[in-house]
Amino acid sequence: MAGLVEFAKMNGLGNKILVVDMRGRPDKVTPEAAIALNADPQTQFDQIMAIHDPKAHGTDAWIDILNSDGSRAQACGNGTRCVVQALAAETGRKAFTFQTVAGILNAAEHEDGSISVDMGKPVFAWNRIPLSEEFFDTSRIELQIGPIDAPVLHSPSAMSMGNPHAIFWVDRDPMAFDLERFGPLLENHPMFPEKANITLAQVISKESLRTRTWERGAGLTLACGSAACAAAVSAARTGRTGRRVEIDVASSPIRQPLVIEWREDDHVIMTGPAEWEWSGRLDPRTGAFTRDLEPGAQAN
Numbered sequence: 001m002a003g004l005v006e007f008a009k010m011n012g013l014g015n016k017i018l019v020v021d022m023r024g025r026p027d028k029v030t031p032e033a034a035i036a037l038n039a040d041p042q043t044q045f046d047q048i049m050a051i052h053d054p055k056a057h058g059t060d061a062w063i064d065i066l067n068s069d070g071s072r073a074q075a076c077g078n079g080t081r082c083v084v085q086a087l088a089a090e091t092g093r094k095a096f097t098f099q100t101v102a103g104i105l106n107a108a109e110h111e112d113g114s115i116s117v118d119m120g121k122p123v124f125a126w127n128r129i130p131l132s133e134e135f136f137d138t139s140r141i142e143l144q145i146g147p148i149d150a151p152v153l154h155s156p157s158a159m160s161m162g163n164p165h166a167i168f169w170v171d172r173d174p175m176a177f178d179l180e181r182f183g184p185l186l187e188n189h190p191m192f193p194e195k196a197n198i199t200l201a202q203v204i205s206k207e208s209l210r211t212r213t214w215e216r217g218a219g220l221t222l223a224c225g226s227a228a229c230a231a232a233v234s235a236a237r238t239g240r241t242g243r244r245v246e247i248d249v250a251s252s253p254i255r256q257p258l259v260i261e262w263r264e265d266d267h268v269i270m271t272g273p274a275e276w277e278w279s280g281r282l283d284p285r286t287g288a289f290t291r292d293l294e295p296g297a298q299a300n
Protein backbone atom coordinates (compact mmCIF):
# COMPACT_ATOMS: atom_id res chain seq x y z
CA MET A 1 0.00 0.00 0.00
CA ALA A 2 1.36 3.43 -0.87
CA GLY A 3 1.86 6.03 1.81
CA LEU A 4 2.71 3.71 4.69
CA VAL A 5 5.33 4.77 7.24
CA GLU A 6 7.37 2.75 9.70
CA PHE A 7 6.44 2.78 13.37
CA ALA A 8 7.54 1.08 16.57
CA LYS A 9 5.38 0.02 19.51
CA MET A 10 7.43 0.95 22.55
CA ASN A 11 6.97 1.80 26.21
CA GLY A 12 8.58 4.20 28.64
CA LEU A 13 8.19 2.67 32.09
CA GLY A 14 4.92 1.13 30.90
CA ASN A 15 3.63 4.36 29.28
CA LYS A 16 2.41 3.03 25.90
CA ILE A 17 4.07 4.86 23.03
CA LEU A 18 3.92 4.59 19.23
CA VAL A 19 7.02 6.14 17.62
CA VAL A 20 6.03 7.00 14.03
CA ASP A 21 8.58 7.92 11.36
CA MET A 22 7.14 10.85 9.38
CA ARG A 23 10.50 12.04 8.03
CA GLY A 24 10.43 13.04 4.37
CA ARG A 25 6.67 13.68 4.40
CA PRO A 26 4.80 17.00 4.48
CA ASP A 27 1.71 15.67 6.28
CA LYS A 28 1.01 14.82 9.93
CA VAL A 29 -0.51 11.87 11.75
CA THR A 30 -4.22 12.71 11.80
CA PRO A 31 -6.42 12.62 14.92
CA GLU A 32 -8.56 10.06 13.05
CA ALA A 33 -5.53 7.76 12.66
CA ALA A 34 -4.71 8.17 16.36
CA ILE A 35 -8.25 7.25 17.41
CA ALA A 36 -8.29 4.22 15.08
CA LEU A 37 -4.88 3.00 16.33
CA ASN A 38 -5.97 3.42 19.94
CA ALA A 39 -9.10 1.37 19.28
CA ASP A 40 -7.09 -1.72 18.25
CA PRO A 41 -5.76 -3.67 21.27
CA GLN A 42 -2.46 -4.30 19.45
CA THR A 43 -1.70 -0.62 18.93
CA GLN A 44 -3.61 0.85 21.88
CA PHE A 45 -1.36 3.66 23.13
CA ASP A 46 -1.08 6.67 25.43
CA GLN A 47 0.96 8.91 23.12
CA ILE A 48 2.12 8.93 19.51
CA MET A 49 5.54 10.50 19.06
CA ALA A 50 5.76 11.42 15.35
CA ILE A 51 9.31 12.12 14.18
CA HIS A 52 9.40 14.83 11.45
CA ASP A 53 12.26 16.45 9.56
CA PRO A 54 13.95 19.17 11.65
CA LYS A 55 12.68 22.72 11.26
CA ALA A 56 15.42 24.56 13.18
CA HIS A 57 19.17 24.56 12.51
CA GLY A 58 21.06 22.37 14.97
CA THR A 59 18.12 20.09 15.76
CA ASP A 60 17.75 16.44 14.71
CA ALA A 61 13.97 16.25 14.45
CA TRP A 62 10.68 17.98 15.02
CA ILE A 63 8.46 15.88 17.30
CA ASP A 64 4.67 16.03 17.03
CA ILE A 65 2.90 14.50 20.06
CA LEU A 66 -0.67 13.12 20.01
CA ASN A 67 -2.70 11.76 22.92
CA SER A 68 -4.86 8.67 22.51
CA ASP A 69 -8.01 10.80 22.13
CA GLY A 70 -6.44 12.49 19.06
CA SER A 71 -5.61 15.76 20.88
CA ARG A 72 -2.09 17.18 20.70
CA ALA A 73 0.30 17.56 23.67
CA GLN A 74 3.28 19.88 24.08
CA ALA A 75 5.46 17.47 26.06
CA CYS A 76 5.85 13.77 26.78
CA GLY A 77 8.82 12.68 28.86
CA ASN A 78 8.42 8.90 28.57
CA GLY A 79 7.79 9.17 24.83
CA THR A 80 10.87 11.31 24.31
CA ARG A 81 13.02 8.56 25.82
CA CYS A 82 11.44 6.11 23.37
CA VAL A 83 12.32 8.42 20.44
CA VAL A 84 15.92 8.59 21.67
CA GLN A 85 16.15 4.81 21.87
CA ALA A 86 14.67 4.37 18.38
CA LEU A 87 17.02 6.93 16.79
CA ALA A 88 20.05 5.63 18.72
CA ALA A 89 19.32 2.11 17.41
CA GLU A 90 18.97 3.48 13.87
CA THR A 91 22.01 5.78 13.80
CA GLY A 92 24.41 4.51 16.46
CA ARG A 93 24.46 8.05 17.87
CA LYS A 94 23.91 8.67 21.56
CA ALA A 95 22.88 12.35 21.82
CA PHE A 96 20.03 14.17 20.11
CA THR A 97 18.37 17.59 20.03
CA PHE A 98 14.63 17.73 19.36
CA GLN A 99 12.17 20.55 18.81
CA THR A 100 8.54 20.46 19.95
CA VAL A 101 5.89 23.16 20.24
CA ALA A 102 7.16 23.65 23.81
CA GLY A 103 10.79 24.28 22.76
CA ILE A 104 14.14 22.51 22.37
CA LEU A 105 14.90 19.23 24.19
CA ASN A 106 18.37 17.72 24.54
CA ALA A 107 18.55 14.01 25.27
CA ALA A 108 21.15 11.26 25.47
CA GLU A 109 21.39 7.50 25.90
CA HIS A 110 23.85 6.26 28.55
CA GLU A 111 26.12 3.20 28.48
CA ASP A 112 23.68 1.25 30.68
CA GLY A 113 20.82 1.90 28.23
CA SER A 114 19.05 4.44 30.44
CA ILE A 115 18.12 7.71 28.77
CA SER A 116 18.23 11.26 30.09
CA VAL A 117 16.08 14.05 28.71
CA ASP A 118 16.54 17.72 29.54
CA MET A 119 12.85 18.62 29.88
CA GLY A 120 13.60 22.35 30.03
CA LYS A 121 12.56 24.83 32.70
CA PRO A 122 9.37 24.61 34.76
CA VAL A 123 6.83 27.42 34.44
CA PHE A 124 4.96 28.65 37.53
CA ALA A 125 3.18 31.82 36.30
CA TRP A 126 -0.59 31.25 36.59
CA ASN A 127 -1.37 32.60 33.11
CA ARG A 128 1.30 30.45 31.45
CA ILE A 129 0.33 27.12 33.09
CA PRO A 130 -2.43 28.20 32.25
CA LEU A 131 -4.95 28.69 35.06
CA SER A 132 -8.17 30.63 34.55
CA GLU A 133 -7.82 32.54 37.84
CA GLU A 134 -4.92 34.67 39.07
CA PHE A 135 -2.74 33.10 41.78
CA PHE A 136 0.37 34.83 43.07
CA ASP A 137 1.63 31.53 44.50
CA THR A 138 0.80 28.56 42.27
CA SER A 139 2.58 26.09 44.57
CA ARG A 140 -0.77 25.80 46.37
CA ILE A 141 -3.91 26.80 44.52
CA GLU A 142 -7.50 26.31 45.64
CA LEU A 143 -10.08 24.43 43.59
CA GLN A 144 -13.82 24.56 44.15
CA ILE A 145 -14.96 20.99 43.66
CA GLY A 146 -18.51 20.00 44.39
CA PRO A 147 -18.79 16.27 43.88
CA ILE A 148 -15.44 15.22 45.38
CA ASP A 149 -15.44 14.93 49.13
CA ALA A 150 -11.73 14.20 49.69
CA PRO A 151 -10.19 17.35 51.24
CA VAL A 152 -6.70 16.57 49.87
CA LEU A 153 -8.08 17.04 46.38
CA HIS A 154 -8.78 20.75 46.78
CA SER A 155 -5.36 22.41 46.93
CA PRO A 156 -2.85 21.11 44.37
CA SER A 157 0.47 22.55 43.26
CA ALA A 158 0.10 23.77 39.67
CA MET A 159 2.82 24.21 37.07
CA SER A 160 3.76 23.63 33.45
CA MET A 161 6.50 21.39 32.08
CA GLY A 162 5.53 22.62 28.62
CA ASN A 163 2.19 20.93 29.37
CA PRO A 164 -0.14 21.72 32.31
CA HIS A 165 0.10 19.72 35.53
CA ALA A 166 -1.71 19.68 38.88
CA ILE A 167 0.00 17.77 41.69
CA PHE A 168 -2.22 16.68 44.59
CA TRP A 169 -0.30 15.82 47.76
CA VAL A 170 -1.66 12.71 49.42
CA ASP A 171 -0.67 11.05 52.70
CA ARG A 172 -1.42 7.50 51.56
CA ASP A 173 -0.49 5.23 48.67
CA PRO A 174 -1.75 6.95 45.48
CA MET A 175 -3.17 3.56 44.41
CA ALA A 176 -5.66 3.80 47.31
CA PHE A 177 -7.60 6.63 45.61
CA ASP A 178 -10.37 6.30 43.04
CA LEU A 179 -8.50 8.29 40.40
CA GLU A 180 -10.60 6.78 37.62
CA ARG A 181 -13.66 8.49 39.12
CA PHE A 182 -12.33 11.96 39.91
CA GLY A 183 -9.54 12.16 37.26
CA PRO A 184 -11.93 13.33 34.52
CA LEU A 185 -13.54 15.92 36.84
CA LEU A 186 -10.17 17.40 37.75
CA GLU A 187 -8.73 17.21 34.20
CA ASN A 188 -11.70 19.23 32.96
CA HIS A 189 -12.05 21.58 35.96
CA PRO A 190 -12.78 25.19 34.85
CA MET A 191 -9.56 26.27 36.62
CA PHE A 192 -7.64 24.61 33.75
CA PRO A 193 -8.67 26.25 30.45
CA GLU A 194 -6.40 23.87 28.49
CA LYS A 195 -7.25 20.98 30.86
CA ALA A 196 -4.49 19.45 33.01
CA ASN A 197 -2.62 16.25 33.77
CA ILE A 198 -3.69 15.15 37.25
CA THR A 199 -1.14 13.49 39.56
CA LEU A 200 -1.40 12.11 43.08
CA ALA A 201 1.98 12.33 44.84
CA GLN A 202 3.02 10.85 48.19
CA VAL A 203 6.24 11.95 49.86
CA ILE A 204 8.24 8.85 50.86
CA SER A 205 11.43 10.64 51.99
CA LYS A 206 13.46 13.76 51.21
CA GLU A 207 14.74 11.84 48.16
CA SER A 208 11.71 9.93 46.95
CA LEU A 209 8.10 10.28 45.87
CA ARG A 210 5.43 7.85 44.77
CA THR A 211 3.12 9.05 41.97
CA ARG A 212 0.14 8.06 39.89
CA THR A 213 -1.32 10.10 37.02
CA TRP A 214 -4.57 10.67 35.20
CA GLU A 215 -3.37 12.10 31.89
CA ARG A 216 -5.04 14.83 29.91
CA GLY A 217 -6.28 13.27 26.69
CA ALA A 218 -5.25 9.73 27.67
CA GLY A 219 -6.81 8.96 31.07
CA LEU A 220 -5.22 6.50 33.50
CA THR A 221 -1.80 5.51 32.19
CA LEU A 222 0.81 3.21 33.68
CA ALA A 223 3.34 6.08 33.86
CA CYS A 224 3.76 9.76 32.94
CA GLY A 225 7.23 11.29 32.68
CA SER A 226 6.36 14.99 32.55
CA ALA A 227 4.11 14.45 35.59
CA ALA A 228 7.04 12.85 37.43
CA CYS A 229 9.07 15.98 36.60
CA ALA A 230 6.23 18.24 37.76
CA ALA A 231 5.87 16.28 41.01
CA ALA A 232 9.63 16.44 41.68
CA VAL A 233 9.80 20.18 41.01
CA SER A 234 6.66 20.89 43.04
CA ALA A 235 8.06 18.85 45.95
CA ALA A 236 11.37 20.72 45.95
CA ARG A 237 9.62 24.06 45.51
CA THR A 238 7.48 23.46 48.59
CA GLY A 239 10.34 22.07 50.73
CA ARG A 240 9.00 18.51 50.73
CA THR A 241 12.18 17.08 49.15
CA GLY A 242 15.57 18.09 47.84
CA ARG A 243 16.18 18.85 44.17
CA ARG A 244 17.06 15.26 43.17
CA VAL A 245 14.44 12.58 43.74
CA GLU A 246 13.62 9.07 42.69
CA ILE A 247 10.03 8.69 41.55
CA ASP A 248 8.36 5.38 42.20
CA VAL A 249 5.62 5.43 39.58
CA ALA A 250 3.06 3.43 41.55
CA SER A 251 0.99 2.33 38.56
CA SER A 252 3.94 1.06 36.49
CA PRO A 253 4.57 -2.69 36.19
CA ILE A 254 8.25 -1.85 35.65
CA ARG A 255 9.69 -1.59 39.13
CA GLN A 256 12.41 0.90 38.31
CA PRO A 257 12.36 4.55 39.46
CA LEU A 258 12.50 7.63 37.27
CA VAL A 259 15.29 9.88 38.52
CA ILE A 260 14.47 13.57 38.35
CA GLU A 261 16.97 16.33 39.03
CA TRP A 262 15.95 19.99 39.10
CA ARG A 263 19.35 21.53 38.42
CA GLU A 264 20.53 24.86 39.80
CA ASP A 265 20.32 26.29 36.25
CA ASP A 266 16.54 25.58 36.47
CA HIS A 267 16.58 22.74 33.90
CA VAL A 268 14.77 19.51 34.82
CA ILE A 269 16.62 16.31 33.87
CA MET A 270 14.63 13.07 33.74
CA THR A 271 16.42 9.70 33.53
CA GLY A 272 14.73 6.35 32.95
CA PRO A 273 14.24 3.37 30.64
CA ALA A 274 12.67 2.86 27.22
CA GLU A 275 11.72 -0.45 25.67
CA TRP A 276 11.06 -1.52 22.06
CA GLU A 277 8.24 -4.10 21.68
CA TRP A 278 7.60 -4.57 17.96
CA SER A 279 7.58 -2.67 14.66
CA GLY A 280 5.26 -2.27 11.70
CA ARG A 281 3.99 0.09 9.04
CA LEU A 282 0.95 2.32 9.21
CA ASP A 283 -1.07 4.77 7.19
CA PRO A 284 -0.83 8.13 9.04
CA ARG A 285 -4.18 9.27 7.55
CA THR A 286 -6.31 6.29 8.59
CA GLY A 287 -4.32 4.35 11.17
CA ALA A 288 -4.49 1.11 9.13
CA PHE A 289 -1.39 -0.89 10.04
CA THR A 290 0.55 -4.10 9.45
CA ARG A 291 3.01 -5.72 11.85
CA ASP A 292 6.47 -6.76 10.71
CA LEU A 293 7.29 -10.42 11.11
CA GLU A 294 8.95 -11.02 14.47
CA PRO A 295 12.62 -11.98 14.12
CA GLY A 296 12.78 -15.72 13.49
CA ALA A 297 9.15 -15.97 12.31
CA GLN A 298 8.47 -17.77 9.01
CA ALA A 299 6.62 -16.09 6.17
CA ASN A 300 3.86 -18.32 4.73
Ligand SMILES: N[C@H](CCC[C@H](N)C(=O)O)C(=O)O
Binding pocket: 015, 046, 047, 067, 072, 073, 074, 075, 076, 077, 078, 079, 163, 164, 197, 215, 216, 217, 218, 221, 223, 224, 225, 226, 227
Ligand atom coordinates in the same frame (compact mmCIF):
# COMPACT_ATOMS: atom_id res chain seq x y z
N1 LIG B 1 2.87 10.47 29.06
C1 LIG B 1 3.51 11.75 28.86
C2 LIG B 1 2.68 12.92 29.13
C3 LIG B 1 1.72 13.22 28.05
C4 LIG B 1 1.04 14.49 28.36
C5 LIG B 1 -0.29 14.58 27.79
N2 LIG B 1 -1.25 13.67 28.38
C6 LIG B 1 -0.79 16.01 27.81
O1 LIG B 1 -0.16 16.91 28.37
O2 LIG B 1 -1.84 16.21 27.20
C7 LIG B 1 4.80 11.87 29.61
O3 LIG B 1 5.45 10.85 29.85
O4 LIG B 1 5.22 12.98 29.93
